Every structure is written in structure tokens, then in C-alpha cells.
Amino acid sequence: MSKEHFLNEYIYHENTWDEMYDSKNIRQQYSHVFSMLKNLDVDSMSNRHRLAGELFLNQGITFTVYNNNEGIERIFPFDIIPRIITGDEWNEIEKGIIQRLKALNLFLKDIYHEQQILHDGIVPLELIASCPHYTREAYGIRVPHDIYVHISGIDLIRGSDGKFYVLEDNLRTPSGVSYMLENREVTKRIFPDILSTSNVRSVTHYPMLLHEILLELAASQIADPYIVILTPGIFNSAYYEHTFLAKQMGVDLVEGRDLVVDNHKVYTKTTKGLKQVNVIYRRVDDEYLDPLVFKQDSLLGVPGLLSTYRKGNVAIVNAVGNGVADDKAVYAYVPEMIKYYLNEEPILNNIPTYQLSDPEALKYAISNINNLVIKNTNQSGGYGMIMGNSINERDWLKAKAEIEKNPRNYVAQPIIQLSTVPCFINGKIQPRHVDLRPYALYGPQGIKLVPGGLTRVALTEGSLVVNSSQGGGSKDTWIIDNPTSN
Template sequence: MTNDHFFKHYISNSTNWDEMRDSKSIRKPYLSVFSNLQQLNIDTLISKHNIASELFMNQGITFTVYNNEEGIERIFPFDIIPRIITGSEWEQIERGIAQRLKALNLFIKDIYNEQQVIHDGIIPASLIATCPHYKREIFGIKVPHDIYVHISGIDLIRGNDGKFYVLEDNLRTPSGVSYMLENREVTKRIFPDMLAANNVRRISSYPVILHEILLELASTQISNPRVVLLTPGIYNSAYYEHSFLARQMGIDLAEGRDLVVENHKVYMKTTKGLEQVHVIYRRIDDEYLDPLVFLKNSAIGVPGLIGAYRKGNVAIVNAVGNGVADDKAVYAYVPELIKYYLHETPILENVPTYQLSDPDARKYVMENHQNMVIKSTNQSGGYGMVMGNTITEKDWLKAKVIIENNPRNYIAQPIVALSTVPCFIDGKVVPRHVDLRPYALCGPKGIQLVPGGLTRVALKEGSLVVNSSQGGGSKDTWVIDDPDYLT
């Protein structure tokens, strides 16, 4: 049996944008993939799905979900049908993210130095003062090339008008890039001919570009800088990614206990003795980096690290304290920050956002919570989120009390009908909601994005929550550069 039967039963919701088809036909970018899939019977597709799952299992591609304070390790769910983005769409995404990161870098530099943006009344001082990721301890520290956001994952969604919007900024220790790279490798195994036939842009250069940037951040006086990736250890939810990236870049994977600070310089303990470290790609949150400056009971940090950082003897990627710019309350001001610092109109728009510290906005959200998603301003992974259209009345009353006791810690956005793409689930091709996390790398030579990113999928029917920690999965993201698709 061919897949005609299954595509005929591909029913998308008329309230959201379906990326594969409109009301009448298959969209041009998907025609080639659609044609290839039609030639495969259902048993072959099931076999390819099983092969993909086995590849992920054998590679140990996992993440950890924390339920009831217990860590449960799971294989990352992968959908075999690729998501297609055209070259012209990608060009706008590239320009929009580059513009956004330029403004955010300038904002972080400003907020830790002159704070002109506050003096000019663009952003309230109280908003910065109450941000838990604003670190007064690093005020005035100069960073190499004035770059504070070297690695970012900017979450995008596609609205029912077909346009991409920025949902949130991930600037501290963004995760998921290893899944993007592994998704492509698995796709090469199960659909080798389709990749070549569709002129899909390559993403394999990401580790090389990142490694070059890390080396460029070291002092120019050092001919062979030492770079390490600092991980919290094997029990961290993203440890697979830490080890994967260290291996791909050919750098050491280190824990806090492997490093020591002497005379304001960082050294790694090796079998040959202490060897100086010049650049640290850290996957540890600010609070745990240095127990002499931040949390005193941190067992995964490096005592004295911030002192060496302040002296300019070690570069830290991403810069310490840059989380002030990915606070979801600050997110609402990014369009104004773009206008303020760059004198430009934002290329990518924000999703409308309500600051619940504003009494009028809070009143409106409380009265219309069924149409809202309410988010904690400083949590990620889908935690601390209230979906107003699915929460029970009992749970809403509890959440309402928590929100009203500390409204600064919450924002609300209208529930956006995320776009849908085709997924192969339970032997059928069905639509599921997705977002997109492109990864941008910012170094002395500029901002670069690998063409694709991580498409996260809400695998449950009707769900809008794509986070892996909340039951989501992912799929390979293709940027197709064939001019025939752009007409």
C-alpha cells in the first residue's frame, strides 16, 4: 500500500498555518519530499522509523526529565519526515536573528557599564534590579571583543499568517545543537538519496565554526590556546551534548574539580601537571561557577574563576551575567532595544507579551486566562508554564495565587496556533505543531547561523508544548536552496 491513503487523511486545522499544504494542494517546497514518500509503502516507513530509533539508542542520544525530583533518562524522540524551509525564508531568519543579537550584545555591554539605556528611560531600572540573572558582581568587567552572547538559540514560531515570530531568547547556556547535528546524521542513513536530490544546505560545519570562535577569544599573544568545555558532570540533563561537542571540537571535557586557579590564572590538572586554560566554554549556570563569588555551597564550580575572568586571564563563553537579556520580562523590550541601539525596525517581530507586574495587563490576563499562556520569566524547558486553554479551574486558582504574589516573575502571551508539519506517528502521516530553534554563533568576525536549526515537535495530538521535557520530540530541518522552490 502506498502512502496516498495516509496523505488523504492528513487533516490540518484551519486555524493554523500548515507548512506542507494549503487548502488545495501540497506547497512547492514539499513536492519533492512528498513525491519520494509516496513511493515508499507503509512497512518501509515503519522500518525506517525503527532504524532511526535504534540509531539514537545505540548512540546514547538522551536527555533527562525531572519528575518528582527524580531524573529519568530517555531517548530523544525523532520524527523521520524532514521539515522544509526555503532559502528566502532562511535569509530573513538570518538577518532577523543577526539584528537581534547585535542589539542584545550592545544592551548587555551597556547594562554592565554606563547603563545609558536606563538613564534614557528605554527600560525600567526596577526591571533590571529584580532580574535574578543580573550579576552585580561582574559589573565593569571587560570581555574580549565586547561579545557577551557567543552562542544563542532564538526560539521562533510560525503564526497563522505564515510569518516567523520570535518566541523567546536563549542566551545563557542554550542546548539542543547536538540533536540538530545528530538528526541530520540519522536522516543521511535512512533517506540518503533525498538529501542530495533536494540540494539541502549542510550544517556539519557548526563544531568547526564554534571551535574557531573559541580560539579567537584567547589573547592574541598566545599561539596555542587551551580551550575546555566545563560541564556539571554526568548527571546533568544535557551531558550527552557536552561530551558530544567536546569530542567534535577536539577539546577537553572538564568538571570543576579538574580546574584550579592560581595567581588569577586558570589551570587544568593533567598527567603532565598544571596546564593553563585560556578559554572556557561553560555549560554551568552563573550561580554555580565560582563559590567565592556566587553560591558558596557550589561543588561544581571553580573557586577564584571570576577573579581570573576579571583580570582578563580567561575568556568565558557565554559571558557571565548575560542571562539578564534572556529574562522573559526583558524580552518584551527587545524591539525597542533594536530601535534604540541600531536605529532599525525589527526584522522579526515578537509575540505580543503582557508584563504581569503591570496592574492593567495583569487584570486583562486574569480575565482572559483561557486564551493565554503564562510563563515564569526565568525558567526554561516548559517548566513554570500555565496553558490557559487546558488548565483545570482548581489548578488555575492555585496558579493565580502564586502569580499574584510575585507578578514580576511572570509574563503572558496569547496562545498562538503554532504551524503544523507532517509527522509519521503510529503508522500514519499526521500534522503536529512545531517551533524552530536556529543556532547563531557570534565571534570577532561576525554572526553566523548554520542553515537549519532544531525543529521541536509537540508529538501529542493538539498539543502546543514542544519541549522534550514535556513530551516533545524533534525532526531534521532542511533549508532548500533550489531556486525552483522560491518561485
């Protein structure tokens, strides 16, 4: 597989930023990798692809797709060719995400206390009042160190101009970090020589950083804080990740039935009696956390947990009520938050967003649906998304009726041609569209990012939908300093 043969076979998309090929040459950051791959034939690549699948299977690296109320467990598809980003590009991404998280954290503190940003008219009051994820029960709660967004996954895409844009903010219970870590471990197995000679920054310290932050969030007088991960249980789509992180950090994985509140303190039931819990890294959504406050029929949460949280007797990660800040309608105001709270211009730009609660924006979206994607403001995983360039007329008429019934629940954005990267598919190296989810950890010592993240791949040719629940896969993400040329 010579580089020359590879270039002849590789057909990149017009009007799309290809991260490997600039229409004339392989970009410098990919040059070293392909100078080593050229020594491998198709059978060798196929064997490595097969080995990667076996490693994922043996490790039980799965996720669950829900269809017709049934959960189908699947191996997470993995592409063996790494996605490569230069150190300079990453440094800009890092600065942009740190800036964004500082502003979003200040917004959450403000919105649950003084609400100055609403009084000053920067964010419309009615937008927050109509947000289903604004948690009134969290109003006035003081959280440790005023940090709400301890763990975030900020989804980025790269446009046809080569610049990174923020697609959405995931500030509640962002998932996928275990796949980022496992992708790196699998790459070490299948391409050990390439990885060791490519100046790739490490991501393996993520569990250690997370554990340090969880310890720091406990009350200062506690010498040996007890930390647990609260999972909804084995039927949750991200259960593998919950068990993975518990093992990596050496903390207990618990379900709601394992915890009890007594005298405004949280305890876990052990064979030796009750043991007080100081920090809960929860992977349970707000509405299921406490049946005395939220969903009364929830079996996933802990009765009385919110009152304990309000009294400061337990830290909850992420904070209760964060959903208001990653509502897709509120997303449009993040650049204004950055200017308002930090007096800075945004480093990373949003995608232009039309609030369909605005009659003029709704009229524009309906007239230009072929060029737009319409998203439900309170759904994730690629669900509730309408690709205007591919929806048929009957489905569009049905969707349009739903949108016009409650336009607050929808936003529209231009369809962006996501950047492409090389993937090994059906014995050939082919371009596929990708996004990127870097993970940031926010603790008392500041914000830290592991250099990389989860690259999600739209494995179907021409598709722009990268979500695993919609048939997407992932690949290892390399941040390379001083790319080596041939």
C-alpha cells in the same frame, strides 16, 4: 502511499499554518520529498522509523527528565519526515536573528557598564533591579572583543499568518545543537537518496565554526590557546551534548574539580602537571561557577574563577551575566533595543507580551486567561507555564494566588497556534505543532548561523508544548534552495 492517498488522509488544523499543505496542494518545497516518499509503503516507513530509534540508542543520544528529584534518562524522540524551509524564508530569519543579537549584545555591554538605556528610560530601571539574573558581580568586567552572546539559540514559532515570530531568547547556555547535528546524520542513513537530491544546505560545519570562534577569543599573544568545555557532570540533562561537542572539536571536557586557580590564572590538572586554560566554554550556570562569589556550597564551579575572568586571564563563553537579557520580562523590550541601539525596525517581531507587574495587564490576564499562556519569567524547558485554555479551576485558583503574590515573575502572551508539519506517527502521516531553534555563533568576525536548527515537535495530538522535558521530540530541519517541483 500515493500522494493522492496521503492528501486524503492528512487532516490539517483549521486556523493553523500547515507548512506542507496549503489546503489545496503540497507546497513546492515539500513536493520533491513526497514524490519520493510515495514509493514507500507503511512497512518501509515503519522500518526507517525503527532504524532511526536504534541509531539514536546505539549512539547514546539521550536527555534527562527530572521528576520528583529523580533523573530519568530517555532516548530523544525523532520524527523521520524532515521539516522543510525555503532558502528565501531562511534568509529573512537569518537577517532577523543577526539584527536581534547585535542589539542584545549591545544591551548587555551597556547594562554592565554605562547603563545608558536605563538613564534614557527605554528599559525601566526597576525591571533590571528586580531581575534575579542581573549579575552585579559582572558589572564593569571587560570581555574580549565586547562580545557577550557567543552562542545563542533563538526560539521561533510560525503563526497562522505564516510569519516567523521570536518566542524567546536563550543566551546563557543554550542546548540542543547536538540533536540538530545527529538528526542530520540519522537522516543521511534512512533517506540518503532524498537528501542528496534535494539541495539541502549543510549544518555539519557547526563544530568547526564554534572551535574557530573559541580560538579567536583567547588573548592575541597566545600561539596555541588551550580550550576546555566545563560540564556539571554526567547527571546533567545535556551531558550527552557536552561530550559530543568536546569530541567534535577535539577539546578537553572537564568538571569544576579538574580546574584550579593560582595567581589569577586557571589551570587544569593533568598527569604532567598544571596546564593553563585560556578559554572556557562553560555549560554551568552563573550561580554555580565560583563558590567564592555565588553559591558557596557549589561543587560544580571553580573557586576564584571570577577574579581571573575580571582580570582578563581567561575567556568564558557565554559571558557571565547574560541571563538578564533572556529574562522573559526583559524580552518585551528587545524591539525597543533594536530601535535604540541600531536605529532600525525589527525584522522579526515579538509575540505580544503583558508584564503582569503592571496592574492593568494583570487584571486583563486574569479576565482573559482562557486565551493566554502565562510564563514564569525565570524558568525554561516548559516548566512554570500555564496554558489558560486547558488549566482546571482548582489549579488556576492556586496559580493565580502565586501570580498575585509576585507578579514581576510572570508575563502573559496570547496562545499562538504554532504551525504544523507532517510527522510519521502510528503508521500514518499526521500534522503536529513545531517550533524552531536556530543556532547563531558570534565571534570577532561577526555573526554566523548554520542553515537549519533544531525543530522541536509536540508529538501529542493537539499539544502546543514542544519541550523534550514535556514529552516533545525533534526532526531534521532542511533549508532548501530552489525547491524542485514535480
